[in-house]
Amino acid sequence: MSSSAQKYDVFQAIADPTRREVLKLLAHQELPIAEITAHFPMSRTAIAKHLHILSEANLVSGQKVGREKRYRLQPETFQELKDWLSYYEQFWNNKLSILKHVVENEDEDSLNNKKTD
Amino acid sequence: MSSSAQKYDVFQAIADPTRREVLKLLAHQELPIAEITAHFPMSRTAIAKHLHILSEANLVSGQKVGREKRYRLQPETFQELKDWLSYYEQFWNNKLSILKHVVENEDEDSLNNKKTD
DNA sequence: TTGACATAACACCAAATGGTTTCATATAAT
DNA sequence: ATTATATGAAACCATTTGGTGTTATGTCAA
Numbered sequence: 001m002s003s004s005a006q007k008y009d010v011f012q013a014i015a016d017p018t019r020r021e022v023l024k025l026l027a028h029q030e031l032p033i034a035e036i037t038a039h040f041p042m043s044r045t046a047i048a049k050h051l052h053i054l055s056e057a058n059l060v061s062g063q064k065v066g067r068e069k070r071y072r073l074q075p076e077t078f079q080e081l082k083d084w085l086s087y088y089e090q091f092w093n094n095k096l097s098i099l100k101h102v103v104e105n106e107d108e109d110s111l112n113n114k115k116t117d
Numbered sequence: 118m119s120s121s122a123q124k125y126d127v128f129q130a131i132a133d134p135t136r137r138e139v140l141k142l143l144a145h146q147e148l149p150i151a152e153i154t155a156h157f158p159m160s161r162t163a164i165a166k167h168l169h170i171l172s173e174a175n176l177v178s179g180q181k182v183g184r185e186k187r188y189r190l191q192p193e194t195f196q197e198l199k200d201w202l203s204y205y206e207q208f209w210n211n212k213l214s215i216l217k218h219v220v221e222n223e224d225e226d227s228l229n230n231k232k233t234d
Numbered sequence: 235t236t237g238a239c240a241t242a243a244c245a246c247c248a249a250a251t252g253g254t255t256t257c258a259t260a261t262a263a264t
Numbered sequence: 265a266t267t268a269t270a271t272g273a274a275a276c277c278a279t280t281t282g283g284t285g286t287t288a289t290g291t292c293a294a
Contacts, residue, residue, distance in 0.1 A: 015132035016282080020201075027208060034240065046283055048241075067240050067291040075209035081202055084137075085195060091144060092192030133252080151270065163253055165271075184261040184270050 006056050010080050013057035018042075019050050023073065026060055030072035123173050127197050130174035135159075136167050140190065143177055147189035 014020055018040065025031065025039060033051060037044045051071055054060045058077040062069045131137055135157065142148065142156060154164045168188055171177045175194040179186045 011132045011134075011137070015128045017128075018282085020128070023205070027205065032240075042282090043284065044241080045243095045285080049282075064241095069241065073205075073208060075205055078202060078205045078209060081198075082206070085199055085202065088140070088144065088190075088192055088195045089199070091190060092195055135252085149270075159252090160254065161271080162255080162273090165273095166252075181271095186271065 008053045008056045010057045010059065010077060013054050013059055014081075016050070016053075018047075019054055022047070022050055022054060023059060026071055026073045030063075030070045032065075032068040032070050034068075036071065125170045125173045127174045127176065127194060130171050130176050131198075133167070133170075135164075136171055139164070139167055139171060140176060143188055143190045147180075147187045149182075149185040149187050151185075153188065 014023070021040070022036060025036060033044060033048055036051070037047045040047060051060065051062065055062060055071075058074055060071050061074050062071045064070075131140070138157070139153060142153060150161060150165055150168065153168070154161045157164060168177065168179065172179060172188075175191055177188050178191050179188045181187075
């Protein structure tokens with residue numbers, strides 16, 4: 001019982017540029033809200049909200065240390081995204097272009113095998 | 118001169134569940150708006166807007182065929198996402214835990230050299 | 235205990251988002 | 265030429281989002 005009808009999922013969480021910046025920051029080290037805020041041109045409250053959203057999406061987690069709350073990256077969650085992406089990966093590198101043909105069994109693309117880097 | 122200050126980027130485009138469903142649909146075959154709409158409990162106009170957003174993010178492209186406009190997946194763009202993700206990948210599999218060491222220069226993890234893959 | 239600091243919790247607001255309906259335009263079919 | 269079909273575009277609306285400021289609570293230091 002870790003997730004109960006969360007309002008924000010990973011996709012929404014990373015949609016905001018500020019939140020992506022926060023993730024980048026936390027990639028290198030864990031930080032308290034105040035320090036994170038120092039990197040942005042907005043209020044601490046705003047950043048706290050972003051952190052809350054990131055936290056709800058399990059992209060970060062916060063540990064209370066004294067009167068601080070230190071946030072850190074929760075990198076495992078990125079796997080969700082990777083999994084989602086991997087479904088589409090087959091379509092842009094044509095590793096599975098043959099499979100695609102078989103599955104669709106209906107498109108008349110010329111079988112041009114273009115191996116893009 | 119392909120992209121001029123686009124309003125929607127890839128991250129925003131995939132943030133919406135409906136748009137992700139549209140992508141999934143188009144993964145298998147290219148489709149005109151009307152047919153796409155048939156899969157959703159909302160108006161054609163709404164879907165058209167979603168397609169416009171996906172198109173602006175270059176995740177799909179539309180070709181006009183007669184009076185139809187057929188939309189198809191533009192899978193190359195997913196690479197953007199993959200690139201973004203790959204930055205964080207290093208943190209959840211420790212492929213680059215050594216690099217992390219160097220960059221941070223502050224944590225005292227044992228130097229375990231684990232070359233995955 | 236008192237004061238300073240770090241965060242949490244509200245109430246509030248403007249703008250963006252995701253949907254609607256209606257009207258216009260282009261193409262196909264009869 | 266007329267009608268039906270497929271889309272485009274506009275005006276409109278409710279809700280969500282991303283920000284603000286203020287007040288409350290908990291913790292550390294004197």
